[in-house]
Amino acid sequence: xxxxxxxxxEIDRRIIFVLIALAVLVPLALKLAFxxxxxxxxxxxxxxxxxxxxxxSVVLMSFDYDPSTKPELHPMAIAIVQHLMSTDVNxxxxxxxxxxxxxxxxxxxxxxxxxxxxxxxxxVNLGYKTGGLVLIARLGSSxxxxxxxxxxxxxxxxxxxxxxxxxxxxxxxxITLSAGDPGIPHWVMVASDQLGVPVxxxxxxxxxxxxxxxxxxxxxxxxxxxGLLGGLRGAADYEALLRRKYAQxxxxxxxxxxxxxxxxxxxxxxxxxxxxxSYLALRKRKEGQR
Amino acid sequence: MSWEMVGIWGGALxxxxxxxxxxxxxxxxxxxxxxxxxxxxxxxxxxTIFNVLKPNWWDKLVGAGxxxxxxxMIIPGLLAVLMLMRVVSKLATYSRLxxxxxxxxxxxxQLVSFFQTNGLKQxxxxxxxLVGSGVGPTIDNLLIVxxxxxxxxxxxxxxxxxxxxxxxxxxxxxxxxxAFGASFGYTVMARISLLIGQAQFxxxxxxxxxxxxxxx
Numbered sequence: 490x491x492x493x494x495x496x497x498x499e500i501d502r503r504i505i506f507v508l509i510a511l512a513v514l515v516p517l518a519l520k521l522a523f524x525x526x527x528x529x530x531x532x533x534x535x536x537x538x539x540x541x542x543x544x545x546s547v548v549l550m551s552f553d554y555d556p557s558t559k560p561e562l563h564p565m566a567i568a569i570v571q572h573l574m575s576t577d578v579n580x581x582x583x584x585x586x587x588x589x590x591x592x593x594x595x596x597x598x599x600x601x602x603x604x605x606x607x608x609x610x611x612x613v614n615l616g617y618k619t620g621g622l623v624l625i626a627r628l629g630s631s632x633x634x635x636x637x638x639x640x641x642x643x644x645x646x647x648x649x650x651x652x653x654x655x656x657x658x659x660x661x662x663x664i665t666l667s668a669g670d671p672g673i674p675h676w677v678m679v680a681s682d683q684l685g686v687p688v689x690x691x692x693x694x695x696x697x698x699x700x701x702x703x704x705x706x707x708x709x710x711x712x713x714x715x716g717l718l719g720g721l722r723g724a725a726d727y728e729a730l731l732r733r734k735y736a737q738x739x740x741x742x743x744x745x746x747x748x749x750x751x752x753x754x755x756x757x758x759x760x761x762x763x764x765x766x767s768y769l770a771l772r773k774r775k776e777g778q779r
Numbered sequence: 780m781s782w783e784m785v786g787i788w789g790g791a792l793x794x795x796x797x798x799x800x801x802x803x804x805x806x807x808x809x810x811x812x813x814x815x816x817x818x819x820x821x822x823x824x825x826x827t828i829f830n831v832l833k834p835n836w837w838d839k840l841v842g843a844g845x846x847x848x849x850x851x852m853i854i855p856g857l858l859a860v861l862m863l864m865r866v867v868s869k870l871a872t873y874s875r876l877x878x879x880x881x882x883x884x885x886x887x888x889q890l891v892s893f894f895q896t897n898g899l900k901q902x903x904x905x906x907x908x909l910v911g912s913g914v915g916p917t918i919d920n921l922l923i924v925x926x927x928x929x930x931x932x933x934x935x936x937x938x939x940x941x942x943x944x945x946x947x948x949x950x951x952x953x954x955x956x957x958a959f960g961a962s963f964g965y966t967v968m969a970r971i972s973l974l975i976g977q978a979q980f981x982x983x984x985x986x987x988x989x990x991x992x993x994x995x
Contacts, residue, residue: 506801513971513978560976561969587826619831622888678892682900694969698962705904705923708912713900720965721972746975753971 494774498767505760512753521748525729531704532726535689535716538662539569540734544577546661547654551676551690552582552589554668558693562666563592564724564743565691568731569664570596574604575735579650580612581660583636585624585671590617590640609648616640621671625679629657657684662715665690673700677713687715691727694720721746784988791985794977926954 527533542548550569554562573580582597584590594614601612615636618624627635632654633645645651653659663680665688667673673692681688692700697719706712718727724743731738796811836855842848858877864870905927911917932944933951940948 503802509971509974510978513974514982517975517978517982558973560979561972587830617830619835622892626888674896678889678896682896683892694965694972697965698958702901702904707904707907713896720968721975722968742976742979746972746979749975749978750968750971753974754967757967757971 494767494770497763498771508756509753512756513749516748516752517745520745521752522744523748523751525725525744525747527726527729530726531701531717531719532723533716533730534704535691535718536572536727536730538687538689538715539572539664540576542576542578542661545579547579547581547650547659548573549581549583549657549660549663550593551585551663551665552593553585553665553672554592554693555586555588556592558668559592560746561693561720561724562668562691563596564721564741564746565718565727566593566666567596567600568724568727568738568741568743569666569691570600571604571738572727572731572735574600574606574611575738581615581651581654582612583615584617585621585675586668587617587619590614594640609643610650613648613650614640622675622679625657625671625675629679629684632656632659657686660686662686663688663690667692667696669693669696672696673703673714677703681713685711687711688713689715689717691718691723692720694722697723721750780992784992787984787988788992791981794981925950930954 539548550566550573552566570580580597582590582593584593597608597612597614600606601608606612616639618635620627620635624635632651636645638644639648657663657680663676663686665673665676667676667690673688673690673696676688676690680686697717700714700717703713704717718724721743724741725747728738728741728744732740793811793814796807799805800808836852836859838844839846839849840852840856858880861873862877863874864872865874905923907920907923909917909920909924911920929947929951931951932947933940933955935944935948938944
């Protein structure tokens with residue numbers, strides 16, 4: 490029995506890799522689907538704040554990520570853009586990360602075409618600008634100075650939907666999808682705390698815990714963030730809420746990925762338990778030998 | 780074979796090359812790794828020139844389009860050149876000038892807003908009534924206050940952690956461990972999510988193209 494625990498503790502890590510790979514591939518290949526119960530929490534708060542925007546609102550959506558975090562943040566972006574374009578909300582996209590602008594364009598064109606929305610009337614992509622916090626501070630005083638043209642080089646003044654949008658305060662909400670720096674903390678620092686514009690968004694699962702303090706709600710006060718989507722789970726929550734509200738919303742990749750995520754987590758938990766059992770058994774044996 | 784197909788096959792084969800490292804280091808992994816490093820360096824150099832330097836500096840300096848040239852842009856240009864002096868040992872000291880400007884301006888811009896958002900506001904959010912508007916909020920409030928106070932006691936080193944102080948410090952370290960555990964759980968989720976993203980690409984974009992390539 491002692492040998493069993495010893496061998497278990499020294500299991501070849503390649504066996505674990507194979508099991509994790511199977512735990513991910515098999516549920517995806519079999520298209521397993523687990524229910525996504527979305528209760529009260531940061532995901533629901535964020536969905537509700539987007540859903541409660543009045544018609545003709547203007548939302549600034551910042552795509553602050555790149556392909557390295559696409560599996561987590563792109564499903565969120567698709568679901569949020571679908572939500573905004575399904576309602577009568579105008580969308581201004583931009584990016585603090587260079588490749589965010591082209592990732593945004595990909596989504597905006599595809600969803601806009603499918604829902605019959607019109608560029609420059611319902612949405613515009615201003616593109617990428619370097620600067621992070623400095624850029625956000627600049628947007629607080631003049632959008633046009635920071636983005637003289639959009640991604641396609643159309644001058645700011647010739648874009649009809651930007652009439653009356655001078656600075657960040659003119660937006661009804663700011664949504665940031667953040668993979669790191671610059672990202673959520675910078676938008677909260679300037680847009681939410683200094684200018685009082687509601688800020689919400691999503692982030693990678695790694696960074697989610699550090700943003701939870703921004704979600705605290707004091708009676709009679711606006712929180713620093715309206716809500717937060719954390720990682721693939723947050724994206725799946727949003728997709729589930731969107732499909733609950735709009736039955737015709739196309740299925741997203743996040744819900745499909747959650748079954749694989751759950752099975753992979755189960756495998757990891759089993760190995761953590763087995764590893765600890767092995768450690769405890771071997772320690773007990775060593776103490777017995779003394 | 781279309782360019783899209785070339786992209787899908789290139790992505791899939793490079794993914795498999797990189798994952799082959801999980802078995803052991805090998806030439807396929809090395810090839811993919813070096814290709815990534817080289818292409819990243821080239822991509823970012825070109826991207827920075829055309830998306831950062833050109834629109835933000837060069838176009839303003841020479842007055843692109845109908846705009847007038849802004850000669851003041853010579854100053855940031857000079858500072859950028861000074862920054863590059865780091866590679867010349869005799870002139871390296873001059874690179875401190877632009878660096879000092881960046882550090883000073885960065886600190887000045889961030890200091891107050893960072894402290895307000897991540898310091899003062901968080902302290903303010905901890906000063907809350909212990910009894911909330913129901914059982915749930917009351918438990919939340921008690922947890923927040925207890926965790927903050929006990930966490931701070933754990934980092935109070937001027938008094939031995941014995942008696943009440945020791946008890947509070949133990950509660951504090953327990954709360955910290957719970958926070959680290961939650962953070963680690965999220966990290967595991969993030970890594971698995973990246974694997975899922977790549978698995979979805981392989982299964983649903985690459986695998987369906989295999990019969991077409993093989994003429995089946």
